[in-house]
Every structure is written in structure tokens, then in C-alpha cells.
Amino acid sequence: MNTVTKITFSSLFFIALSFNLSAQDFLPSTYPDRIILTWSDDPMTTQSVTWRTSTNVTNSKAQLILAPNTPIYLENVETFDAKTESLDVDSVQANYHSVTFRKLQPATTYAYRVGEDGTWSEWLQFTTAPEKGIPFSFVYFGDAQNNLKSQWSRIIRQAYSNLPKAAFMLHAGDLINRTQSDSEWGEWNYAGSFINAMIPSIATPGNHEYDREEDGTLVLDYHWKKQFTLPENGPKGFEETVYYTDYSDLKLISLNSQEIVSDEKSMETQKAWLEKVLEENTQKWTIITFHHPIYSSGTGRDNQEFREAFKPIFDKYKVDLVLQGHDHSYGRGRNLPSGVANQDPAAQGPVYVVSVSGPKMYNLTFDKWMDRAASNTQLYQLISIEGNRLRYGAYTATGELYDAFDLIKVDGKPKQFIDRADKAIQEAIELTPGSDKKMTPEEMAEYMRTYKKGN
Numbered sequence: 259m260n261t262v263t264k265i266t267f268s269s270l271f272f273i274a275l276s277f278n279l280s281a282q283d284f285l286p287s288t289y290p291d292r293i294i295l296t297w298s299d300d301p302m303t304t305q306s307v308t309w310r311t312s313t314n315v316t317n318s319k320a321q322l323i324l325a326p327n328t329p330i331y332l333e334n335v336e337t338f339d340a341k342t343e344s345l346d347v348d349s350v351q352a353n354y355h356s357v358t359f360r361k362l363q364p365a366t367t368y369a370y371r372v373g374e375d376g377t378w379s380e381w382l383q384f385t386t387a388p389e390k391g392i393p394f395s396f397v398y399f400g401d402a403q404n405n406l407k408s409q410w411s412r413i414i415r416q417a418y419s420n421l422p423k424a425a426f427m428l429h430a431g432d433l434i435n436r437t438q439s440d441s442e443w444g445e446w447n448y449a450g451s452f453i454n455a456m457i458p459s460i461a462t463p464g465n466h467e468y469d470r471e472e473d474g475t476l477v478l479d480y481h482w483k484k485q486f487t488l489p490e491n492g493p494k495g496f497e498e499t500v501y502y503t504d505y506s507d508l509k510l511i512s513l514n515s516q517e518i519v520s521d522e523k524s525m526e527t528q529k530a531w532l533e534k535v536l537e538e539n540t541q542k543w544t545i546i547t548f549h550h551p552i553y554s555s556g557t558g559r560d561n562q563e564f565r566e567a568f569k570p571i572f573d574k575y576k577v578d579l580v581l582q583g584h585d586h587s588y589g590r591g592r593n594l595p596s597g598v599a600n601q602d603p604a605a606q607g608p609v610y611v612v613s614v615s616g617p618k619m620y621n622l623t624f625d626k627w628m629d630r631a632a633s634n635t636q637l638y639q640l641i642s643i644e645g646n647r648l649r650y651g652a653y654t655a656t657g658e659l660y661d662a663f664d665l666i667k668v669d670g671k672p673k674q675f676i677d678r679a680d681k682a683i684q685e686a687i688e689l690t691p692g693s694d695k696k697m698t699p700e701e702m703a704e705y706m707r708t709y710k711k712g713n
Contacts, residue, residue, distance in 0.1 A: 282407070284444025286312040286352040290372045290379045292447040293455035297426075298487045301387035301505050302364040305458070306487035308356040309372045309379070316342060318374055320357040325369040325383050340372070345484050348440040354484040362386050382455045387425065387505050393644035394425040394506050397457075398547075400583040400613030400637070401432040403466060406445035409617040409636075416657055417638040418453050424640075425505060427457055430583035430613070431464025431515070431549030437479050438469060447485075461486055462512040463499050464549035464583060476520060488512075493531040500528055502535055508643055509541035515548035515584075519564055529567060536575035542667070543643055544577045546608075551582040553627045555589030555612040556620040573607040576673070578648065578665055579641075580608045586620040588613050588632035588652065590661055592675060606673055609663065613637050613652065619690045621697075626708050630661045630679050635686045658683050 284291075290309040298306045311318060321335040340355035355372070362368065365388040371379045388394065397417045402410040418424070434442040447454065469477045483498050492500030492512075499514040513532065517524035536544070552565045552572075572580065589612045619634045637660060642649045646668060652661040662678035687709040689697075697705070 282441060282444065282448075283350075284441055284448065285350065286310050288312055288315055289377045290318070290355075292443075292485060293372060293379060293382070294447070294450075294485055295384055295455060295458040296460070296487045297458055297503055298358055298489055299360075301458070301503060302389065303362050303386065304358055304360050305362060305368070305384055305386065306356060306358040307370065307372060307455075308354060308485050308487050310352050310354050310485070311373075311377075313344060313351050313353050315353055315355075315374070315377070318342065318353070318355040318372065320359075320370060320372045321378075322359050322368055322370045325367040330369060330381055343484055345480055347438050347480050350440040352440075356487050358487065364389050365392065379455075382452065384456060384458070385423075390506055391645070392506050393642065395421055395423070395640060395642040396425045396428060397421060398428045398430065398581050398611075398613070398639040398641060399615040400430050400588075401464065401586060401618070402429070402446065402449075402616040403432045403435045404616050404618045406434065406442060406616070407448050410446075410615060411449035413615045413636055413638050413655055414450050414453060416655060417640070417653070418457075420653065420657060421640050424457050427453075427459050428510070428547055428581060429459060429461040430547050430581055431462050432466040432583055433461065433464070434479075435466055437466060437477075438481075440481070443481050443485070459486065460503060460510060460512070460547075461488070462547050462549060463514060463516060465516050468516050476517065493527050496524075496528070496531075500531065504541060506643065507542040507645075509535075509539050509544050511535060511544070511546045513546060513548040513568075515550040515561075515564065518548075518567075519550050519561060525564075525567055529571065532568070533571055533575075536571065536577070539575070542646075543579075543648060544575070545579045545581060546572070546577055547581040549582065550584050551589075551610070551612045552580060553589070553591065553610050553612075554585050554623055554625075555587045555628060555631065556585030557623050559585055559623065560625075569607075576606045577608045578673070579650070580610045581639075582610070582612045583614065585612050585623075586614045586616075586618050587622050588630075588635060588637055588661070589622070589628035590630045590652075590663075591628045609650075609665065609675070611639070611650075611652075613639060621690055621693060621705070622687065622709060624701075624704055624708055629677065630685065631709070632660060632686045634688055634690050635660070652682075654683070660686075 292310040318340045320338045323335045338357045367385045467479045488498040489501035490497040502511045636655045648665040659682045664676040666674040
């Protein structure tokens with residue numbers, strides 16, 4: 259069924275104020291663009307794909323074939339009609355099309371293209387998820403948000419060059435900066451280009467994916483559900499923002515932290531849903547992602563109510579890793595009430611990570627809970643799971659190892675944490691440019707006492 263979404267008055271006012279006259283338009287045409295792979299169902303047997311065209315294209319299609327070593331012969335392809343939805347936002351009208359391929363074989367590479375006669379895309383490929391127990395790796399990005407075409411592009415492309423066979427890419431919110439900005443989504447898609455069309459994205463929304471109605475009601479960016487086809491297995495009203503995906507031995511859970519920190523009812527709804535999902539979880543590894551950190555790495559930030567509500571659940575069910583964004587700096591620490599000195603080597607709670615992939619930077623918090631921190635540094639993370647071992651590595655824009663650790667599980671024993679940061683480059687803890695004009699002498703002295711000691 260075709261649906262039309264229009265932007266709210268408050269969003270129009272905001273965009274009118276912030277419109278950048280030099281922004282690239284990224285206008286749609288009859289040729290498919292913004293081709294993005296996601297999952298809405300079992301990654302072993304399904305694959306969802308979404309793309310965009312101009313509004314004159316109302317009957318777009320997708321074609322699929324088991325990827326051959328020979329040229330692709332069209333008599334062997336299967337053709338699927340797309341679901342089409344219209345979007346009129348930020349003075350751009352477009353149609354978004356989506357198909358979910360089903361009844362696929364696990365760990366199998368397929369070739370596909372989207373469009374119609376005369377305007378087909380190139381042939382692209384994806385590989386379905388393996389069965390349980392098979393090793394895999396994925397990429398995790400903190401906030402992209404700003405200068406997406408000019409500066410975030412090198413991060414996603416460097417990550418792809420380091421791990422071209424990534425199972426998926428995880429985005430921890432604030433993919434763009436201005437809600438309802440079609441040009442910024444154009445930049446995000448431009449930066450990811452063919453990578454988005456060959457490696458599935460798993461995304462959780464941040465505060466910059468939200469707008470507010472005049473009555474204060476939160477409104478998710480209208481592009482979100484048009485360009486991502488994500489699971490709808492979360493609580494009612496949180497479809498495609500609160501969900502889980504099972505991949506090999508991993509259960510990956512997305513929470514909607516913007517709703518959590520903004521609305522007590524939303525917090526309670528997600529708490530109840532999460533506890534049920536974790537109680538029924540049979541996967542060996544559990545990773546949770548959301549935008550606002552449980553422990554903040556950025557100066558002047560703290561999400562105490564969120565932490566007090568959800569940390570006991572993470573601890574109770576021995577969540578392994580929590581991947582976050584929002585603070586435009588880097589921090590990594592383990593299951594701590596506060597400060598690295600309080601670390602419990604036998605703690606079975608998560609490792610918490612806050613990271614940033616775009617160029618917008620904040621200074622580090624004075625409340626140093628992190629074992630490893632970074633300011634003024636763009637990063638991406640490569641995470642691998644193989645049996646009882648999870649390997650984590652954070653990398654800089656030039657591909658240098660910045661942080662690393664392993665988690666090891668042995669039946670009947672506490673989870674083992676191995677810090678491998680000693681194999682990485684020197685910690686980057688310098689203040690962001692202009693800090694001397696924003697910080698008092700006392701704040702500067704406190705920062706130096708916190709981060710320069712021992713470095």
C-alpha cells in the first residue's frame with residue numbers, strides 16, 4: 259500500500275532557519291539511489307533492501323540470483339515487485355521502494371539489482387548469515403552526524419578497507435545532524451555508497467534523528483522508516499527503533515534511548531520488553547546498542563536515571579558489551595559505579611564503549627571511569643566473535659589500532675577480560691581546539707590532573 263508522509267510545521271520552521279544554501283541537493287531521479295541493505299527478519303534466510311527514485315517511478319522491482327562465477331544471465335533471475343512509499347520532506351519529493359528476499363540459504367552469496375527496464379542499478383552482492391557457531395565480524399560506528407560527505411566518508415571507507423567481509427555495520431545513533439534534512443541523508447548515503455548496498459546496516463536512532471511537534475511530542479525523522487527496513491519485534495509503538503537481531507551466536511539488541519531519557523512511560527515500556535528478551539535469550543553473546551551513554555565520556559554529561567534503571571538489568575543478565583554514541587569522544591570501561599579504581603575483576607557486567615566516527619568533538623569528562631579514553635579522534639571499531647572469544651579493536655581514521663580487548667567465556671567460570679590496549683598507539687587526550695577560550699584555569703588544571711598523570 260502506498261503511503262505519503264509530510265513534514266510537520268515545526269520541522270519546516272527549523273529547516274528554514276538552518277538551511278545551508280551551499281548544500282548539495284542529492285535530488286532523486288528515475289534511476290535508483292540510496293540502496294541500503296538491512297534485516298527485518300532472520301538474517302540466515304532473508305535480506306531486505308530499500309532504495310529511492312523520483313515520484314514518477316511507481317512500479318519498481320528487484321531481481322535476485324544465486325551469485326555465479328559466470329556472467330549473470332537474465333533468464334535465471336527471479337523478479338520481485340517492490341513495496342512503494344512516498345515521502346515529501348525538506349522540499350524533496352521521492353518514492354522509497356523496498357523488497358525482502360525470503361527463503362534464502364544460510365551463508366550463501368546472492369547477486370541482486372533494483373529498478374526496472376532502462377533504469378536498473380548495477381548488480382550488487384550480499385551474503386546471508388551463517389548458522390550458529392560460525393565466526394563473524396562486524397563494524398561499529400559512533401556518531402557520524404556532521405560533514406558526512408567531506409569527512410565521515412573516509413571513516414566508513416577505511417573501515418570497509420580493513421574489514422571488507424563484515425557481516426554488518428552498526429550505527430549507534432546521530433547518523434545525521436538536522437532532523438528531516440534530505441541533503442544530509444544524501445551525504446550519509448553518498449559516504450557509504452556501494453558499501454551500504456553490500457553490507458547490511460543495523461541502526462539505532464539518536465537525538466538528532468528526532469524532532470518535536472508544537473505540543474512537545476517526539477517525531478522520528480521521516481526518512482528513518484522509509485530508507486531502513488528494520489525488525490518490528492519490539493514493543494508496540496517502537497517498531498524499527500527497539501528490536502533485536504540474532505546473528506550466529508550473537509543477540510544484538512537496539513534500545514531507543516532518546517525516548518528513554520525523554521519520557522518515563524517509554525522507559526518503563528522498554529525496560530519490561532528488554533527484561534523479557536534477555537530472560538528468554540539463549541544466544542552465547544549479548545550486545546546492546548543505544549545512543550545516550552550509561553556512563554558519559556563527554557564533559558558536562560550524565561544520564562543518571564537511565565543508568566539507574568537499566569544497569570541492574572544489564573548486570574543481572576550478564577550482557578557482554580554495550581555500544582553507544584552521543585558524547586563525541588571515546589571511552590571504554592567495565593561495569594563500574596565510578597572510577598577505574600573501583601573495578602571488580604570478577605564482575606560479569608558489560609564492557610561499556612562510547613565512540614565517535616564523525617568530526618564533531620567534545621572534551622572528555624572529568625569523571626574518569628574509563629580504562630581507555632580519546633578526545634579529538636575519529637574512530638571506528640571492528641568486533642569479531644569466534645566461539646568463546648569476542649575480540650574488539652578500535653581504529654583511527656588512518657587505520658591505526660587505538661584500543662583493544664578480548665572477552666573469553668568458559669563454562670562454569672567468570673568471564674575473562676584481557677586488555678590489549680598496550681598494543682595500541684599512545685592515548686589521545688589533548689583538549690579540542692578552542693578549549694582555552696571555553697574553560698576556566700581551574701577546569702584546565704583539573705583536566706590535566708585527570709588525564710595527563712602517567713602519560
